[in-house]
Amino acid sequence: MTQKTYFGFGSIHNLKNILKKHNPSSIFLLTGKSSYEKSGAKKKLGSILHKYDIVHFNQFQENPKIENVVSGIKIFKQKKCDFVIAVGGGSSIDMAKSINVLSSNSGNPEAYIKKEKKLVKKGRILVAIPTTAGSGSEATRFAVVYIGKTKHSLEHEFILPDYAIVDPQFTMSLPRNITATTGMDALSQAIESYWSVNSTSLSKKYAGKAIRLIIKNLPIAVNKHSKEIRGAMAKAANLAGKAINITRTTAPHSVSYPITSYFGVPHGHALGLTLPSILEYNSQVTKKDLLDKRGVTYVKKTINEIVVLLGAESVKETAKKITNLMTKIGLNKRLNELGIKTDKDIKLIIENGFNADRVKNNPRRLTEEALRVILYDIR
Numbered sequence: 001m002t003q004k005t006y007f008g009f010g011s012i013h014n015l016k017n018i019l020k021k022h023n024p025s026s027i028f029l030l031t032g033k034s035s036y037e038k039s040g041a042k043k044k045l046g047s048i049l050h051k052y053d054i055v056h057f058n059q060f061q062e063n064p065k066i067e068n069v070v071s072g073i074k075i076f077k078q079k080k081c082d083f084v085i086a087v088g089g090g091s092s093i094d095m096a097k098s099i100n101v102l103s104s105n106s107g108n109p110e111a112y113i114k115k116e117k118k119l120v121k122k123g124r125i126l127v128a129i130p131t132t133a134g135s136g137s138e139a140t141r142f143a144v145v146y147i148g149k150t151k152h153s154l155e156h157e158f159i160l161p162d163y164a165i166v167d168p169q170f171t172m173s174l175p176r177n178i179t180a181t182t183g184m185d186a187l188s189q190a191i192e193s194y195w196s197v198n199s200t201s202l203s204k205k206y207a208g209k210a211i212r213l214i215i216k217n218l219p220i221a222v223n224k225h226s227k228e229i230r231g232a233m234a235k236a237a238n239l240a241g242k243a244i245n246i247t248r249t250t251a252p253h254s255v256s257y258p259i260t261s262y263f264g265v266p267h268g269h270a271l272g273l274t275l276p277s278i279l280e281y282n283s284q285v286t287k288k289d290l291l292d293k294r295g296v297t298y299v300k301k302t303i304n305e306i307v308v309l310l311g312a313e314s315v316k317e318t319a320k321k322i323t324n325l326m327t328k329i330g331l332n333k334r335l336n337e338l339g340i341k342t343d344k345d346i347k348l349i350i351e352n353g354f355n356a357d358r359v360k361n362n363p364r365r366l367t368e369e370a371l372r373v374i375l376y377d378i379r
Contacts, residue, residue, distance in 0.1 A: 024083030030096040032088035039131040039170040072099035084126040090135025097143040128161035131170040133233035134182025136241015138164035151257040168234040180329035183218040185268030186237040192250040193243035197292040206243035210236040254358035276319035277374040283315040285364040292363040299363040
């Protein structure tokens with residue numbers, strides 16, 4: 001599947017022509033609760049959508065739950081929606097992607113999410129409009145859904161939005177903490193994509209550009225709302241999304257899921273906690289624990305390229321640069337500062353931190369023993 005992407009300030013006006021082309025009779029508009037208005041998207045879209053029949057859905061939590069998906073599907077079908085617009089952060093866009101594709105495939109949605117059944121039909125035309133510079137969900141064929149405390153990922157070409165409108169104006173009013181956590185999400189995605197066993201020359205090109213943009217602009221973006229800085233971060237997030245769409249994510253994402261689901265740490269922040277340590281861990285890859293078929297020398301060369309991209313001279317300096325970035329943007333770096341204090345807490349993360357779909361993409365095999373060392377080291 002191919003996607004048409006519109007980027008830049010004012011690119012939201014392309015929505016008029018998209019709607020004119022497809023002439024929908026009932027639009028499923030999925031948005032965040034408060035972000036839709038605060039971002040300025042409600043005002044801008046209101047002037048475009050007033051001619052159309054709109055079904056507005058925003059009843060879901062920050063980390064998409066299966067229950068929210070099921071209720072969304074019910075409304076989608078009842079109202080006979082034939083077009084989808086998703087406006088918001090990663091959770092909003094993921095929710096829209098799930099509801100859209102699962103509405104077109106019969107049977108229990110949970111069976112598809114758990115990979116017990118395969119998707120056979122594409123959903124309706126979907127336009128994704130991000131209001132954060134982080135997840136890059138508008139550029140991926142994945143959709144996160146939580147069943148209980150466990151994170152699952154729908155994955156299929158059918159899920160990729162048909163259109164992405166990346167208009168940085170909707171990120172101009174982002175609060176400092178959301179700018180910080182979503183920015184770390186984009187950085188981790190870019191770095192993970194770069195070292196992923198599935199990386200290609202194209203994914204590395206996307207990821208490399210994203211890394212450079214984030215390192216330069218994120219420390220400024222948390223305190224400044226200039227068009228130049230916000231535009232750079234929006235671009236970086238989209239590039240990181242394009243990169244992981246090719247490669248998928250790796251170990252830091254796997255470990256982040258229980259940190260988010262059990263301890264309420266925002267996704268991007270959870271990623272930043274282990275990213276420096278896993279960078280160092282991957283740099284010490286050996287033939288015995290190698291997962292990348294391209295070899296130990298290739299992986300070490302790749303890690304060195306990441307060092308250069310972050311403007312450092314060694315792996316240790318790079319790891320320190322990431323932790324210093326966390327400090328600059330106001331994010332705690334220690335687990336105990338986030339309520340993760342006991343041996344029982346660490347055990348809980350380890351027991352739930354080995355998402356097979358993510359860990360297998362890491363260039364070095366992550367063992368429970370190695371993860372235990374990493375977690376105690378940052379506690």
